[in-house]
Amino acid sequence: MKVVRWILGQVILLLDALTSPKPVAREVSAQKVIDDVTASMAMYQFKTCPFCVKVRRELKRHSLNIELRDAKNDLDIKSELVREGGRHKVPCLRTDNADGTVHWLYESNDIIEHLKKQFKLV
Numbered sequence: 001m002k003v004v005r006w007i008l009g010q011v012i013l014l015l016d017a018l019t020s021p022k023p024v025a026r027e028v029s030a031q032k033v034i035d036d037v038t039a040s041m042a043m044y045q046f047k048t049c050p051f052c053v054k055v056r057r058e059l060k061r062h063s064l065n066i067e068l069r070d071a072k073n074d075l076d077i078k079s080e081l082v083r084e085g086g087r088h089k090v091p092c093l094r095t096d097n098a099d100g101t102v103h104w105l106y107e108s109n110d111i112i113e114h115l116k117k118q119f120k121l122v
Helices: 002-018 028-038 050-061 075-085 108-119
Strands: 042-045 067-070 092-096 102-106
Touching: 002 050, 028 108, 042 050, 042 075, 050 108, 067 075, 075 092, 075 102, 092 108, 102 108
Parallel strands: 042 067
Antiparallel strands: 042 092, 092 102
16 A cells, blocks of 8 residues: 555656746735745645645745755644644645744635635635
8 A cells, every 4th residue: 555655746746846836927026925924834744645736736836935844754743733733634835824833724715715815826
């Protein structure tokens, strides 16, 4: 079963690379405003998880520079996700709110909708 998962993971990565979306181009000042907001965000993910790929494609499509954290191979990141986020589930978006609270958002569709609403993306 491990071999089948590995093969499927490689197929997912290949298809993602071949059909990668073109990033949106913004004025430098507008991109800097978005980069300043996304600097406090992190996405916990597995490289070959199809739901993580889905979110990463949206990040690329909308030129959102959010730090990607490998919750599968990096034990420190994995334990941080479990300790602070409450569970070992990906994708997970960590946001630091203006009031100092941290919000952990799971589910690929919820993450994408949150980002679209926050940045008024189409």
